[in-house]
Amino acid sequence: MSDTSLDQILFENPFVDELRGETSGEKGSRQVPGYCYSRVEPTPVQRPHLLAWSDELGDFLGITKPAETGPAVDTLAGNLVTESMKPFAARYGGHQFGNWAGQLGDGRAISLGQVRAVDGSRWEIQLKGAGPTPYSRRADGRAVLRSSLREFLCSEAMYALGVPTTRALSLVGTGDAVVRDMFYDGNAQEEPGAIVARVAPTFIRFGNFQIMAAHGEIDNLRALADYTLRHNYPELGAPGPEAYVRWFGEVARRTAVMVAHWMSVGFVHGVMNTDNMSILGLTIDYGPYGWLEPYDPDWTPNTTDFGSRRYAFGQQPRVALWNLMALAQALGPLLPDAQQLRAGLDVYARTLAETQHELMLRKLGLTSQFPDEDRALMQDLPQALMEPEIDMTWFFRQLSHLAPALLADAGDEDALFAELIATAAYSVAPDEDRNLLGWLRRYAARLRQEPADADAIRAGMLAANPKYVLRNYLAQQAIEAAETGDLSALERLMQVLKAPFDEHPEYEELAAKRPDWARDKPGAATLSCSS
Template identity: 35%
Template sequence: MPFKILRRTKILQKSMSLQSISFENLALTKLPVDSSRAPGSRRVEGACFSLVDPTPVDKPELVVLSKDALKLLDIDSTDDEKIFAEYFSGNKLLPTWKTAAHCYCGHQFGYFSGQLGDGTVVYLGDRVNSNGERYEVQLKGAGRTPYSRGSDGRKVLRSSIREFLASEALHYLGVPTTRAGTCVTSSTMAIRDIFYSGNPIEERCTIVSRIAPTFLRFGSFEIFKNTDSETGRDGPSCEQKYHHILPQLLDYTIENFYPDIWNANIGNRAAMVEAFFLEVVKRTAQLAAHWQCVGFCHGVLNTDNMSILGLTIDYGPYGFLDRYNPKHVCNNSDDGARYSYEKQPEMCKWNCKKLIDMLKKEASQENLYKALEQYDDFYQKAYLLKMRAKLGINEQNDESDLEFVKKFLRAMQKTGADFTNTFRVLSLFQTPAESNFGTSVELVKNRILDMCTNADELRKQYEPKISQHELEMVQMLANTNPQLLSLMGGRRLLTEMRKMEIYEDYKDLTDADKREKDDLVWTEWLQQYTDRLKEDFPVGTTTSTLKERVAKMDASNPKFILRNHLLQSAIEKAEKGDYSEVRRLLELSKKPYNESHILTLQQGNSSEGASCSSTAQSKISPSDTAILERYFSRPALKDLDIRVT
């Protein structure tokens, strides 16, 4: 009898100690496994997983844990910290865990890279929890696997803290994501050259436990890819004798994670695969819309980083927008800006197109492309639904609503307004039908003007990173030898040249001049906003409707996001053995839409996985106000350069 995930029911979820919980290994029983435990990296043919043991670390220590994420596995988070540290470092294994690494391929920055796989990740097992939901758990940073490609298979404290906090923060923001249960560090050291400067340092090996229904991704299906015409690389299971594995992988995926599609199409294989792909397209488009609406930049949207369930997966050089810049690139290694903020929806669609290359062996290529054509509609519908809620407007028609959103974004871009805080303050803007409308207009405009970049920040934004002599050489090559310029990294150099031209316009700008220009921009937009609200909420609109509008806006516009400078501050403290800031950021992330962060901040060392003060001061001192400013305001000038590779 085929395995079916139980329907979710409202059951009181039971929590058990970690050591008493039993796991299954459904993925390893349903999909082919490479049983060789030969050391070192190797090409793995005819398998979706390879058996491998995690590599132990010295003196494992719990940094932080998420109670809510561990509940997905029915794990009682009140267990001793040492137990979590031992088991979720990989030093000890439960009897029912069967450890393995997943084989997958990927298109990286547009080019097929062949076999990639879990180079740092070890699958532990999966189980159906007390709510009838299946979840898988794995360790990231657990040591070498057959897919490590010469690396040590380790992650370090800074990258692990970033992954843990982002996984949980996006969940609480309402964005589909994999989850993080624990972050465990150790005294085992890894060598890393952070800035690729030839100055490597030692960093502590750290392991994150990740939780999701499955970690299958687009690249999981690319192991069957024939030799790529551009890169000359192929998937490890491209040979004809392994082609039976593709339908096996599809059956496992659809039956267990898309059961409605499985049940509705038994006996019609092509229709099943086409319906599956359509749902993947829909979820992926909706995920991209989620990202754009909270200002999240993933950074590395390769096919191996695209979840088959439409989840955010594999947190590397991610970042949230500070000032609104649609061309923002959070990944310092993305010289071509392939994965800039504004290109994320397009790149997700491109990745879906690459998935067709694999699925067309099991379905009609024509029908798969028809499904892909619906991507833009799925994206726009999800995007506008969220943007209307964020702006507090009613639906009129898609074309005019989209143009209204664009006008708001253009005003933010022109003035360098903070993305998160500008959206948030709009709920203070009352409709013309309300008595305090006039007062609210000036209040909101002044708040927004305070959130715009000042003259120094603007100059820093456009200040070139290369010398005047180099800029002159770029200009000469652009006119005489563009091919040579391209070989030298022309796109980046031309960007620097354009920045210099803009910089010249702003080099003598004062803060007063900047605010005066910004005032004109926002006065114009707020008048357009007023006109729109008159249409959507005319005089006579009920008080309950107006209150509902504000509540919806506050529930759609976060007060708190994980800004890079906050993460960096937490990392620096953690590297000195102080995990309080990591734990505080987790607590703040759990209530991103709620103004009551003050209570959390007052509980200085309160955290998950550590003892928690049962009382909190109720009075807010001047120093507390400064703390709040730091967590909820746009970054200071000195923090604008923080970038991640």
């Protein structure tokens, strides 16, 4: 299959063609009971121009990288709607910070339809920031450059890390100003607007099912469940009660795998509302996310969550289970006995524990031949990392390089450990590193029980412990430069984030720990839900 310009690609529209939708085309904010979606076209922008493009995703979709301006970029900005597209905004509800929020929906995202990738699979292209929809509530349906750049970069960075995720094809500047109050503190100001073209097999969320159940729309609920089974889980068999049970178990399994990967790389989503949970177990909606720098299970990047820290790093496994319980409640009306879905929650717990254990073994260069010893080692590690405020990414990467020396048992390992702690810690008070030093001694003894040679262990650890992650301060630097028209920082970040396990000696500074100046700088440490 040769590459084709996006404005010339044939779009397919199964979501619109097979489900009940509102077709008035009106963009005004309102309740839309009885429907799965609303047909609505993007609102044109003043001066669409390409800022960034994912070459890897474009190649997979068979889409040619466009010039800075032209028909393809007009399509990516929503200015050009081709004949085969049937743009729509989906209706969904959700629990936000644990409270039922009623109708939510795609308030600033408009799906253009699906395209066929080079392997024949179908992928939905959705424009985020494409203008108002019936679900926009009091907002304008737009997105600013800072949030759009963060979503574009993080989507592709997570994919390169091996984390289940939605993808991002392009970042387009709009030439329009968007007014936002970044921290909800009364300091609203104009910011440059942008649109991300994000890509996934489907953007259906837990909340799509919740809104149907909440309104007693059982026919729509069943139709949406059957659609999801036919298009996204065909291996589970024809839709029906037995298939629904198998399906929920598979959603739970995928969700557990996703969260285990988050925990493995130190990623904090920041806003795990049920409307931000993908029915495919993909990371979706990159808002106030962040990576652990000082290791702290209670850390959240989301200023809106500072009161309860519901979505803090260490709470993510528990919240995902809570969200699955909410999904099970929504699917209950489709079954003669909703208790059948409880088995799926057990699948989640089991899969999460197994996957986290497996991923941590890889990070530590260990095999599973000493399960009890390894389990104790892993259980003690979080507390040991927390006391001296260890940078999680830096620590594991440097430990990977240290492994051959530890296997050699040269006798000076305490000096190596002291250097590791000194370089990885953000603050080490007297005696605060004692637990970590003791843990490292135990680890070194366990590592020497491995049958593989030093080079193989080091290579395996380097492949499991990234050197580069999208730290918030790096994203903020790229944002500030892009707002002045300088895309060099964005382009440099893209180079390392698409190959995060490689060394990239020419970009060494992008692997550095968070600098002191970034600790409290807006956008470089914490963010709000504003976009």
